Amino acid sequence: MKSLAAACVLAMAVAPARAADIGRDLFDAQCASCHTLTGHSTVSGPSLKGVMWRKIADLGDFRYTVGLKAQVGSWSPGRLDAYLHNAQKFAPGTDMFWNITDASERKAIIDFLAHQ
Numbered sequence: 001m002k003s004l005a006a007a008c009v010l011a012m013a014v015a016p017a018r019a020a021d022i023g024r025d026l027f028d029a030q031c032a033s034c035h036t037l038t039g040h041s042t043v044s045g046p047s048l049k050g051v052m053w054r055k056i057a058d059l060g061d062f063r064y065t066v067g068l069k070a071q072v073g074s075w076s077p078g079r080l081d082a083y084l085h086n087a088q089k090f091a092p093g094t095d096m097f098w099n100i101t102d103a104s105e106r107k108a109i110i111d112f113l114a115h116q
């Protein structure tokens with residue numbers, strides 16, 4: 001029992017440091033096939049370097065849909081959460097079809113993106 005309790009305390013202490021890694025792992029697994037973090041877009045998706053607080057659908061090297069271009073303002077944590085939760089509901093007509101149902105996964109990815 002005593003060692004189990006110690007393991008729990010250890011796990012809790014390690015958790016915050018791992019959060020950034022979790023966000024990166026999720027990005028690599030779920031986003032990197034279409035998005036780079038280099039600042040250069042591909043035909044599959046706009047670059048997500050510096051996406052936090054960037055104007056929505058604003059990169060000159062990517063051809064966005066009318067649906068995403070119709071969104072005014074900038075990406076905030078709340079707007080990224082809404083887009084990643086249900087892209088079609090946030091921006092009807094967007095051609096990103098990638099919805100993440102798990103709120104903690106969305107948060108980890110958004111926290112990671114905020115530092116890119």
Ligand code: HEC
Binds near residue numbers: 096097098100
């Ligand atoms: C299958 C390809 C694909 C995957 C996988 C994908 N996306 Fe996208 N994403 C796109 C496309 C295409 C667009 C542009 C959509 C449009 O123009 O309507 C886009 C747009 C975006 C934008 C808007 C960027 C801007 O410049 O305004 C964000 C933010 C975004 N994606 C985040 C993500 C995240 C985070 C993930 C992983 C959880 C992800 N995407 C997974 C294809 C993808």
